[in-house]
Amino acid sequence: MKNDKPVECVGCNTLDVGSILDNSDLKATFDKAYPTRAEAEAALAKLTQKARDTETEPCQIQSEISATEGGFRLTADFTFSCQAECVIFQLGTRAV
Template identity: 45%
Template sequence: MTDAINRCSAEETAACCCVDVGTVIDNEDCTASYQRIFASEQEAELMLNTLTGKAKEVESDPCFIHHKIDAVDGGIQLSVDFIFSCQAEALIFQLGLR
């Protein structure tokens, strides 16, 4: 059983394969990004408003939102970065989009 612990980079318990949350969520990456091509600018703006609303539901401190809407081959591209105050909020936001 000791070998199982030594082979892992995270501190795991051999009995239940538990991992310390600090090994997975280190609060380094607080940004959630979204990018998609839409048929029209109206659809892109509607999605931006929807995503912004979802981010506001998750945030504890104000989430900084940087977006760009560009015409590309095949439609209108929406690119958005949501910068949360902590990585857990970014993760909750991303999971909420699934």
């Protein structure tokens, strides 16, 4: 039964507004241009390792490195078994 009124705990200063992770978003998409193919391949290797370090069940990875004007574009989809893993992975990919 869904309660439309949030549950508040004054003692611990929290407010339960419901779950924000409903397991509906399992895919993280990465798309970035690099000056060289070697840099794009190195980035894919780092991302793949991050996915493997995060996964509890095998993450499905689909990737492509394509030549573009002035460089190479890495596009990759990482599909995890649960949304929490997807979020953890996304938080760790900001610097890649």
